Amino acid sequence: MRGLRVFLWGLVVLPLAAGMGCSGEKAPAKAEVGRPAPDFELVGLDGTTWRLSDLRGKVVFVNLWATWCPPCREEIPSMVRFYRRYRAKGVEILAVSEDRDPAAVRAMGMRQAVAFPVLMDRDKLVYGLYRATGVPETHLIDKKGVIRHSVIGPFDWEAPEVARAVDQLLQEPL
Secondary structure (H helix, E strand, O other), X not given: OHXXXXXXXXXXXXXXXXXXXXXXXXOOOOOOOOOEOOOOEEEEOOOXXXXXXXHOOOEEEEEEEOOOOHHHHHHHHHHHHHHHHHHHHOEEEEEEEOOOOHHHHHHHHHHOOOXXXXXXXXXXXXXXXXXXXXXXXXXXXXXXXXXXXXEEOOOOOOOHHHHHHHHHHHHOOO
């Protein structure tokens, strides 16, 4: 229990402003813990179109990253190992790159043996929806599409407290 508390204490809820935009339109839903994750659609490096809402029923990590970011590169190996362990259990990782050059992203993915989908967000649309403050930034979304945890900065995704938290989310009913 202490480990989970430490894990949860280390999670950061994104500070977001609510209200109306300059145009008088409603601002998009906040990307914060306890709220539905903003939906998005992006194309992966392999040409597959991914829509977050199509993954309902799975636990999803939305990881915002960039090739130029050393902490992003450092956390990828633990994410790859985590994904290999949890994919068959109903977990998906969507690695959303803000890079503009797909060749650079593809090359890094090959060097790191990335097995999860890598999506290109050249115009930073997802970064805007999630009001990202930097990279890496990861949002853990439950099977109902609700953000349950948010982490700013690199993390060891193989830490036992992560497994406990994800196992708990996997056991929750849809």
